[in-house]
Amino acid sequence: MTTTGEVRAGAEEGPWWWGRWRSALLDISLAALSAMECAVEGIQFSRDAGLFVPVGMAFGLFAGLTLLLRRRWPVAVVLVSVAITPAQMGFVMGVVGLYTLAASELPRRITAALAGMSFFGMFIVTYVRAHQGVVRGDLSIAGGFIPFLSVTTALGMTAPPVLLGLYIGARRRLMESLRERADSLERELMLLAERAEERAEWARNEERTRIAREMHDVVAHRVSLMVVHAAALQAVARKDPEKAVRNAALVGDMGRQALTELREMLGVLRTGEGAVARPAPSAVPLAAVGVAAAAAASRVAEESSEGPCLAELEELIGQSAAAGMVVNLSVEGEVRPYAPMVEQTAYRVVQEALTNVHKHAAGAKTHVRLAHRTAEIAMQVENEPPPEPGSARAVRLPSGGNGLVGMKERVSALGGVFVSGPTDAGGFRVSAVIPAQAAA
Structure with missing residues (x-):
């Protein structure tokens, strides 16, 4: 039996906005890694900007911890990563943020817009840094190679996480849809089983009523006549022996007729014992209920045609x-x-x-x-x-x-x-x- 969404939600509830504790631990680990990366890169940023090193490290640490919010506000995480891209920090945050954004349920136009912002931001920063490196002599590459290097770097930082996020999001939605369909199908099967059980119980009650009615009709009339003839026989036994003999013969004939009809009814019941036997519900497919009902209806119709x-x-x-x-x-x-x-x-x-x-x-x-x-x-x-x-x-x-x-x-x-x-x-x-x- 599958587990419904309500049971899963209750069994896997995590802290705050996390659905599971495992997700919370993963995000805390990623945020710690991003904070360490941004703090280390904040050292160089503070030197380039002429700031105190602790200030740059604190700025990087705070910016890196923003990754904790990736499941709740993925747009904010991507915007922060784009904002700190000129400082050459937040690469882990950018990759994870773009993946989370693409895998979320947000409209695709928002994902495309933010991915484009991240691409152009990375392209511009890479182009400027590469050009400065060539000018200073730190990079020994041709100037015409700089745009290719910038485009390649920007694509490498944006395209893989976005494509992977789109794939994971589509797969997650597909699995959720299949799970919902399985839960819905299970509920429908349970309802069908309950209705089949109700129909079977109703059919059994109807059959009991029909048998009781047939027994009453068969026995009551014959036995009533037998009692009437027996009373008449008792009254005329000594006065009119010939009439007593006739009444006795009638009583015997009616008793034999009653026994014959009772044997026929009991024979029908004995023949139907195999069909009346009730197997375990789990061992019988639902289609068998319809077949059994059709067979029972056919059998009842055949038995009905044998009556008076x-x-x-x-x-x-x-x-x-x-x-x-x-x-x-x-x-x-x-x-x-x-x-x-x-x-x-x-x-x-x-x-x-x-x-x-x-x-x-x-x-x-x-x-x-x-x-x-x-x-x-x-x-x-x-x-x-x-x-x-x-x-x-x-x-x-x-x-x-x-x-x-x-x-x-x-x-x-x-x-x-x-x-x-x-x-x-x-x-x-x-x-x-x-x-x-x-x-x-």
Whole structure:
């Protein structure tokens, strides 16, 4: 993991304007070297100017210590070096100052202007000193060679530090840009990982809810009918043995159907164990999240197409009629096939509504209406008041209170509308409308 700029700044903070202690020690060393150089060269300067030697040395020492400010005020350091160039001192200061100026974030026009001033100052001083040396006889060179010597000296003192500073500054900015991009990419990856984890957690919760809803729909209806038939069997066992035998056969058939559906659901869960296994986040690339999500969506779509359909609605109503319920089915519109999820949801709504009638209004007459419309399919299950109050409690059917919630979740997931509530006559009505082109 890379280190962000804030952490680096806090970990490497140095004194005053230095970002690091190492930079402070380097500048102090360079300033000490420049001060010694200027102090030594101040001796000759004081003699040439007719000053006391301590005065010239103190002037050189003070001027050389200006190099301490090179990171804070590089322009001032270069100006001081240009100013003391006629005194033939400050060469270390000039070279280091030009390098620092070129490597800084200052505009290039300022760097060019100061580098030009330093060049012309060095050129003039070298030209004057060389000419004086030739006149005095200290230099045995031709007079025409003096300009070349001056230009070469000025370029040697200005061009290398400026070019090196430009290179180091560009490299530093490039490295900082790459570091910022790496930090930004790391933050984006962390956000993507967090979002992927949130999506995975959401998908797991949705899958748990879906499995719980399927288990409720599969088990509640079958077992409710089994309990109703068992109660009827207990009531007629001695009075009508033949009816008791028929009820016992129905209980056995419904139990086998419930077991078959449970085995199918458990088989799906067992098959998906490998896909549900959650690997370590560091070992899975982010691209695998999308692949797993696509595979999960495909698997859910395939499993959804294996559920019940509207063609089995008459059989469902027949089972309730066999349990003693009076059920009327009316179908409006042209019967046509729908998407598997639409048909399965419509079937589950009717199934759960009939189960609630068995639980809470046993023996009540029930009307099931199914309407095939142009762009939607509508269903309504309405029961009249039970003939004998308290009959539902006599059968002792437990209720978890999740049936209506599950129906509303199913219908809302397909973009439909679900409404339920008591009627004015004392019964209960469940209505749902699902778009015909709802996406699974």
